[in-house]
Amino acid sequence: MHEMSLALNIVELAEAECRAAGGEMISRVEVEVGALAGVMPEALQFCFAAACRETMAEGAELEIITVAGRGECASCRQVGTMAEQFTLCSACGGLMRPLQGQELRLAAIVVD
């Protein structure tokens, strides 16, 4: 359940951005979550609601933008999709190294 500390980090980053822009309330938070980031979207949604309590983001909506996993085989360099962190190359059975899908990024906020 590291999603709770991630949610707290997200709200804190969002508040700092909101404050820096002179805003008072945050109505929406958009977060990019890679398929290989080791984050459960459902758990993050659940924790986000709790993390927003008594903050500028109280009641804010969380949009999770999923980023698909892609990687390159460490042996034969073939590029392919990665559904999970430990994926073997479909061509040669080598270990796939992630190129994309490890993102965990606060993309945007909507400030009122």
Place this chain on the structure above:
Amino acid sequence: MCDDCGCGPGAEGVTITRAGQKRRAATMDRAGHAHDHAVAAGVGHEPVQGRRLEVAREVLAGNNEQAAHNREHLQARRVVALNLVSSPGSGKTTILEQTIRRLAGVRPVAVIEGDQQTLLDAERIEKTGVPVVQINTGAGCHLDAAMVHRALHELKLREDSLLFIENVGNLVCPAMFDLGETAKVVIISVTEGEDKPLKYPAMFAAARWCLINKIDLLPHLDFDLEKCREYALRVNPELQFVALSARSGEGMEEWLAVLEDLAAK
């Protein structure tokens, strides 16, 4: 979060106790030490209402900055810091006790203990005579860089020390959080399944060393040591292994040689 060093957030419910002291009744004020948190109010920003702001910031940026700060602090003192991670019950604390006993008079050692509750592990380590700070994470399932930063302020580290950070027993979440350590050491015991590296790949991918503990029990178990190594290498081809028993002492010399090698670099 404090912009000076990143200390602070999510620290509610976290307590940090130096072994031999009474636990503090209340949680320390956020960071546990004072900074000038004065903010230049509204410099150059027009108020924005109902507008979408592009941010593009890493969620763990704060933790990573704090970890970099910890790493700098440790490197300045030539401290080798190892972040010990495993499932609960793999024998982390026993390995530590035995390692510390063998390092007595060779190299200064300090320990940061992480657990959700109790000072039990810190009390065990304290008996070995080395400085130890206990972090209780409350509900938290992992240590983060800010917690370790606070603990480092409590520990008066000697130069050229070996610092062991015993993470919360959890094979999932601690993989994500850089603490500023030199390396992660993942521990698996032979009473667990040899397929654990495949089931929990993130931790084995993040570690540089893997200790396989409790090998004195191998004759009584079906655990396949070679298969375990092979599975772990599939996830992390650079992973290095020491098979040992903290109880019988087998393999401990090899582990100590690894530590000496790390400290000599």
